[in-house]
Amino acid sequence: MVEMSGAEAFVKALELEGVETLFGVTGGAVLPICDELYGSDVRFVMARHEQGAAHMADGYARASGRVGVCMATSGPGATNLVTGIATANIDSVPLVAFTGQVPLSVVGTDAFQEVDIIGISASATKYNMQVRRPSEIPYAVKSAFHIASTGRHGAVLVDLPKDTQIDSEEVEFPEKVNFRGYNPNPFPDPREMDWAVTLLSKARRPVIMAGGGVVAADASGELVRLAELLMAPVTTTLMGKGVIPSDHPLFAGLCGMHGTGEANMLVSESDVLLVVGARMSDRTTARLEEFSPGSKVIHVDIDKSEIDKNVETVTRVVGDAKLALGGIFDRMSAMRLDRQTNGVWLKKLQEFRRQYAPPELSGNPHMRAPEVMRALRRALPRDALATTEVGQNQMWAALYFDAYAPRTFFSSGGLGTMGWGFPAAIGAKAARPDLPVVDIAGDGSFCMTENNLATCVEEELPVVVVVLNNRVLGMVAQWQRLFYGRRHIAVDLGNSPDFVKLAEAYGAVGVRPETVEDFERAVKDAVDAEVTTVIDVSIDPEENVFPMVPPGKGLRNILVEA
Amino acid sequence: MGQLSTVAFLVENKPGVLYNVSNLFRRRGYNIESISVGPVENPELARMTVTVDADSRELNQIVEQLAKMVDVVSVKRLDPMRTTMREMLLIKVNTADPMAREETLGHVNAYHGLILHIDPDNIIAEITGEPGAIDEFIGLMRPIGIEELSRTGVTALEKGRLKL
Secondary structure, eight states, X not given: OEEEEHHHHHHHHHHHTTOOEEEEOOXXXXXXXXXXXXXXXXXXXXXXXXXXXXHHHHHHHHHHSSOEEEEEOSTHHHHHHHHHHHHHHHTTOOEEEEEEEOOGGGTTTTXXXXXXXXXXXXXXXXXXXXXXXXXXXXXXXXXXXXXXXXXXXXXXXXXXXXXXXXXXXXXXXXXXXXXXXXXOOOOOOHXXXXXXXXXXXXXXXXXXXXXXXXXXXXXXXXHHHHHHHHTOOEEXXXXXXXXXXXXXXXXXXXOSTTOXXXXXXXXXXXXXXXXXXXXXXXXXXXXXXXSSTTOEEXXXXXXXXXXXXXXXXXXXXXXXXXXXXXXXXXXHHTSXXXXXXXXXHHXXXXXXXXHTOOOOOOSOSSBOHHHHHHHHHHHSOTTOEEEEOSSHHHHHHHHHSOOOSTTSEEOOOSSOOTTOHHHHHHHHHHHOTTSOEEEEEEHHHHHHHGGGHHHHHHTTOOOEEEEEEOSBOHHHHHHHHHHSTTOOOSOBOTTOSXXXXXXXXXXXXXXXXXXXXXXXXXXXXXXXXXXXXXXXXXXXXXXXXXXXXOTTSOTTOOBOOO | XXXXXXXXXXEEOSTTHHHHHHHHHHHHTOEEEEEEEEEOSSTTEEEEEEEXXXXXXXXXXXXXXXXXXXXXXXXXXXXXXXXXXXXXXEEEEEOOSHHHHHHHXXXXXXXXXXXXXXXXXXXXXXXXXXXXXXXXHHHHHTTTOEEEEXXXXXXXXXXXXXXX
């Protein structure tokens, strides 16, 4: 026991958790903490808006596999964090958010910059808590990191009233925290694995669907080994992209609304579907009643509440994906599997791929988005990191930008947060300064958080932003074209801003390539120069993302052109 | 209305837990018919009993979503055959008419209730029983004239060695 202020205890607790970087915006209700950070080794990366700070922490967490940390002051600082917290939480990213709060003596009186952030963040976090005394701070910090990074990962918020930061008390730094109601068990039940093996061993048309849980559990090695043993095609969700290299022969691409034709058809025709660490959202399953109608579904997930939530399963394996896939592999490798018929099934992958390939358009003065994505891939090393914004850019990236390893491709999958990709890229760069980081953006999304260009420049966290610029909110415009009789409304972005000048205004580099070759060179130059660069790529405002399963339709209803 | 089911769970007895539980029900669109809360033998814990209108798949989701909450210590769907259930009703009935008063007293007696207060114009009665019996009693009072009523919600314990 030693006497210290709450703020001092807070910074010490962060250091004990190994926190090196904190993303935030300061303010009145976190002044005591900032004063303690003054002398510490924790790096404070200043965002220009709290939403950006939360997304940076999110990108940091996804790229590093460690907990991302963000901080904001009370009131508007706290509410501005909420979009970022919700984004991380629904994508099961370990994130801890700290908010300042007005002193306890005035909590509940509608004091200046007071907001009930505990109430507001309750349904957007895995857990939240408000500290009531300085001596509670070490336990609260340790609990937050523990809960965020165990079981199914998620976001935790800790609210710190200003007087608990200022006042001094005897404090203790716990080795462990204990919650009666929270004991996540990573170990799968052997009987559940046996049942899964029985089904898989009889499968004639097996398909594996891998989600973000495979990334979180660091299980991509186990996943690929099992797929190769079963000779089963693998599809991923958006969150699972990268768990199997995009150029692996068993990889069928993404499944879902903007999945590849081959993935959607294979899932639809499979007889056993092994779903690993995916929550089978509406964007992945399309119309539920028509989802994989002839298959027996095996669901592997650390979160038991995900089993049977959307898709009814025949059997489940509740536990850590790495342990579950390893256990299933060990059991199956001891068996003699008849894979004769699988050859026929695997040929289907090629057949469907040919059958559902969207036509390549040419003879258009604009660069085509799929071409730009392939050129970007060529220009980058295999281990480069990429984030996406949300909308058409995101789906083009998902479909046409290959990823070769887990934790190299990041996207806001669940919440679909426009403006996420750029600050997330900054966070990823802070986590992996050794690797080039690219944000694949649309002009609409980038404008939502472009003010963080200042952070890139001032904090020396150079990232490359590829703006697929169609001067329109593209995905909404696509829906208006396809499903609302071309009645375009509230989607036209006009010619503002000039992205080259915008970049220059912040002290970054802006370029506007005219051809795909120019573009490829611009990316290489930006990566080599390690200077924050905005590449403004003009594309056709009429270009649609295909393939597409129209909303409300089953996975087999694959549109490849308008 | 479909099948009513009862779910009981132990939670940390601290501020905000009831908020989080009701938030979960609201957010996921589960229909709560009644909820009752109170501390248990261990003062650090409280027991909540919820009756919900849900099919078995939704009920399974409710149990799993509750189990996932950090401050929920244990959850169980109660089997009605192995559970004793009680609810308490306080009801104020207009008894200005002597016939009404007579009839009310007779019904309260038949339902093993208590008369808690008598005013010249009305009576407050207490009835404790299974929720179905409470519904019946309210039905009997309706033609007489209910002024106001308050139900506690269902509370329940499993029989024999079974426990949460």
